[in-house]
Amino acid sequence: MPANVTPQFKKAQAEFLAARTIEEKIERLKIMISLAPKHKGSENLLANLKSRLAKLKQELQRQKKIRKHKKGLGKEGDAQITLIGYANSGKSLLLNKLTRARSIVSKFPYTTAKPEQGMLNLGALVQVLDLPSLKDNDEDNEILGYANNSDLVLVVGCSIDKIKKILSKIKNKNVLVVIDKADIIDTEKIKKEFSGSIDISALTGQNLNLLKKKIFTSLNIIRIYTKHPGRKPEKRPVILKENSVVEDLARKVHKDFIKQFKFAKIWRKNTIKRVGLKYILKDSDVIELHI
Secondary structure (H helix, E strand, O other): OOOOOOHHHHHHHHHHHHOOOHHHHHHHHHHHHHHOOOOHHHHHHHHHHHHHHHHHHHHHHHHHHHHHHHHOOOOOEOEEEEEEOOOOOOHHHHHHHHHOOOOOOOOOOOOOOOOEEEEEEEOEEEEEEEOOOOOOOOOHHHHHHHHHHOOEEEEEEOOHHHHHHHHHHOOOOOEEEEEOOOOOOOOHHHHHHOOOOEEOEOOOOEOHHHHHHHHHHHOOEEEEEEOOOOOOOOOOOEEEEOOOEHHHHHHHHOOOHHHHOOEEEEEEOOEEEEEOOOOEOOOOOEEEEEO
């Protein structure tokens, strides 16, 4: 360090070394740069400080992206699904048709600049995120972060090559391929390429009800309707994972129900059955917990 630095510079340097966060370090470095001597003998010092500042700014941006990926929009409802695809794949129109959202639909690419959301009611409330279109650059990392953290990814497209490219990028194992624009293209060849895929037309509504059923079964959840003796079942179901047992329901309804549990009465289709805590539940079961 040059001997002719000011006491103010030395104080700023001490504060920089004591700083704990990147934001604090950046601010202290800016002060050091403003207080550094401006002559030929201090060129190396200034270059070193500016280089440090640039690296800290890069690291701050990297950490912000990581935090954003983890946080996302925040999961709402009982499950979250994401729509991912390339430009003009029909994601925004599909979001609107599934959820009655009002995402902008345009023939121009990259209209969706940030994730748009809506809520799909399948008995279970499913949050649907329409992600910005993939661009095959670094911006895709944020988009893929949302997809990989969701409960189900809908890969929306009408090209075998593009769908394959998307599938190669996604780490999430719970994926459903949705082939859009079935009203104007021949989808049979694409359907054969991707097992379990579904062809739809967001524009005409073709197969949208079938898509909703596939979404629900792909989420691996069940809807259980509780009731009090002598009353009708609750309209809002309790959402549990597939293969949950009565004990899981009791624990979710009230923490004390396990200790005080006597038996449960279940209505399934046309049968009524008295069961215990380890009885496996099925979707649409109606249940009374007796304590």
